[in-house]
Amino acid sequence: MFTLDQVRGFIAVAEEGHFGRAAERLNMTQPPLSRQIQKLEKAVGTVLLERDNRKVELTPAGAAFLAEAKRLVAASERAPDAARRIAAGMAGQLRIGFTATSSFALLGPLLGRITAELPDVDIELHEMVTSQQVEGLQNGDLDLGLARPPFDMNMFDSHPLLAESLDLAVQQGHDLDVRDGGISADMLRNVPLIMYSPTDARYFYDLAVRLVPFEHRNVVHTVNQILTAVALVAAGRGVAFVPRSxxxxxxxxxxYVPIDGLADNVVEIHAVWIRDARNPALARVVHMIRT
Structure with a gap:
């Protein structure tokens, strides 16, 4: 097998066309340089240079090897810096999961800051509900989630990013489209309701059940995504509880109508990650989020 020193010596001789000038360029004498080239040719298994008393020329095999040799040396010079940058979290890859509504309220500004401060970190995005993000973090498919609590705090660490109100989405012109105030739970009696799945959209299901007394018999559709709920509201299929975003x-x-009696910070989105995650780029972004 050949060495990088042998390859660098070959490149110098090929570019200078002369052993003496190449040896001077490399700050060495000509005999050890000649031995390096001989060892290189033996390792490669073919003659790379034609030599005479006046000049040195590349063989066809040598010309082909020269192009690859330059790429090899360039890669070897980049590799240590790349490794150091990845170890420091200044380069690498970050896989982020996000919910549909977090993409509007949070994702854009977060990506802008990551790109500005860590331009060599490649970002891979995955739109997922919270339960899918949790699974992705657990099995290593994600590094960071923008998701809804609660989380297993023995396994995950998190940081709150947004707290907002829970509003009622109604079709424009609906009886509950109250422009000058909010609505009470009593006003929802006998109103068709678009509700969330208690399994696939558990956060919003639990939130609505806990905060707003409503009749389950009024539920006409069960959905997993806020976007779907709002689209059904626009189609006149019912009303839906949604975050202000x-x-x-x-x-x-x-x-979007406020609901009387609810605090304005009941709907939360957190950044969440595995506690023992070892991705240095994630550590950089977590520090960014926390500060």
Whole structure:
């Protein structure tokens, strides 16, 4: 097998066309350089240079080897810096899971900051509900999630990113489209309701059940995504409980009405990650999020 010193010696001789000038360029004498080239040719298994008393020329095999040799040396010079940058979290890959509504409220600004501060970190995005993000973090498919609590705090660490109100999405012109105030739970009697799956959208299901007394018999559709719920509201299929950031979805024909008696910070999104994660780029981004 050949060495990088032999390859560098070959490149110098090929570019200078002369052993003496190449040896001077490498700060060495000509005899050891000649031995390096001989060892290289033996390792490669073919003659790379034609020699005479006046000049040195590449053989066809040598010309082909020269192009690869330059790439090899360039890669060897980049490799230590790349390794150091990855170890320091300045380069590498970060796989981020996010919910649909977090993409409107949080994802854009977060990606902008990561790109500005860590331009050599490649970001891979995956739109998922919280339960899928948790699974992705556990099995190593994700590094960071933008998800809804609660989380197993023995396994995960997290940081709150957003707390907002729970509103009622209604079709514009609906009886509950109250422009000058909120609505009470009593006003939801006998109103068709679009509700969330207690398994695939557990966070919003539990939140609605805990905060707003409503009749389960009024549920006409069960969905997994806020976007789907708002689209059904626009189609006149019923009303839906949504986070205030759902307004950013930009679906026409929908109004968002405050619900009386609810605090304005009941809906949360957290950054979440595995406690013992070892991705240095993740550590950088976590520090960024926390500060």
């Amino acid at each position: 759902a307004r950013l979805l930009g679906i026409d024909g929908v109004s």
